[in-house]
Amino acid sequence: MSQICPDLISFPESPATHPDRWVLMNVHTRQCIGAGPEVLAVLADPDKTTSETYRVWKIWRFSNIDGLLADPSRFKRDAATWGEPENLDHGTLVKMLKDQCLLIDDLESYRARFDFKKSLLDRQRFGTYHQQLGQQLIAFERRDPTAWWLQQKFTPDLSAIRQDNLYGAVQDRFLDEWLPKRMKPGLRVLDLGCGAGTIAQKMARLGASVLGVDPNEEYIRLATERAEGDATFQVLDLNQPRALDALPAASFDCIYMSDALLFYFVPYEPGKPLDLAGFIADVKRLLKPGGTFLSLEPHPVFYVQPWLGDPARPFTVTTEYLHTHWRINPPLSVLARPFLDSGFVITGVEEPASSRSDPHVPQRDAVFASEFPVWLLLEMKLADAAS
Ligand SMILES: C[S@@+](CC[C@H](N)C(=O)[O-])C[C@H]1O[C@@H](n2cnc3c(N)ncnc32)[C@H](O)[C@@H]1O
Structure with a gap:
């Protein structure tokens, strides 16, 4: 029936x-x-x-x-x-x-x-967001996800973030306004999961001395090819045991991470959790006294919600918040709690959004992202240094 x-x-x-x-x-x-x-x-x-x-x-x-x-x-x-x-x-x-x-x-x-997909060709189980994207890219469109990711975020020469989507309208504009307040000549910065290094370069152009690391050899090759100023890049997989051990303790004023911390909360491969406690211990070890951990991750209210309604008056249907089945990022308390429990305090919070009238992106995108922030930036310091 x-x-x-x-x-x-x-x-x-x-x-x-x-x-x-x-x-x-x-x-x-x-x-x-x-x-x-x-x-x-x-x-x-x-x-x-x-x-x-x-x-x-x-x-x-x-x-x-x-x-x-x-x-x-x-x-x-x-x-x-x-x-x-x-x-x-x-x-x-x-x-x-x-x-x-x-x-x-x-x-x-x-x-x-409503279960994880068992394989790339599994159409019966709905699977996670990453599984759906992977299935579409690899099985149906036969595209390389690594190249696809670069193309949807950066200009073809990788020198800048694309301006015709919300990466440009929100993240790039935010970073251009915000980073100069935090970066200065000589500041030692570690960019974890730096991709092809475009944001690391942005920090280096502001005078920082940046080390970008990423496990993807192609991304690091591209980053190194374009390196300018005091930016260097290194292949490094955070999931390998003792991955950061070669870096000396208390050697960075700032550890930056964007759109990469989420994998510790919602593993890319279902059922294979990453070692968040070990990661936080590494961050604590590597930061100089008074140093800052900067986390810029997809905002829990924004990510992958259907955007409905009139373009000038959009709304969304939220289907989950505390229990992340389908979304790829954690709710705010789940993101912050392990850091707070490990002795960090939050010293800054930003919710980058777009301007309603951004002419570079479709009206619906701009208006939607002017109401629902796209990213969440947390600025954290170790409690004894912050007091
Ligand atoms: C969505 S991209 C973000 C890249 C860059 N931070 C940005 O904001 O443009 C996620 C990055 O995390 C990296 N990543 C994935 N697993 C990682 C790991 N185990 N260790 C370090 N980085 C990792 C990927 O290679 C990719 O470059």
């Missing part, structure tokens, strides 16, 4: 121009279709045929492929671009609604699908 999926929402996509084009979305799985209002009647009573044909638009797309900070709603925006609908009979419609988890036969087996 079919029933409406309890995770379903429906909303008109472009009510001013196409009042008869609705989106039906499963907010947990992000599956969706475009539908005429006659389809809504079928949701109310799936066994009853109320029309000869039903209009459906196949609008589902894996929009995160556009970038980690691109509109994550996973459907084709603007009903004017949907093209012609398919006209389905009742049986075909019900099958499609079931395929998209908008109608379900059995709540228990539907719930069982």
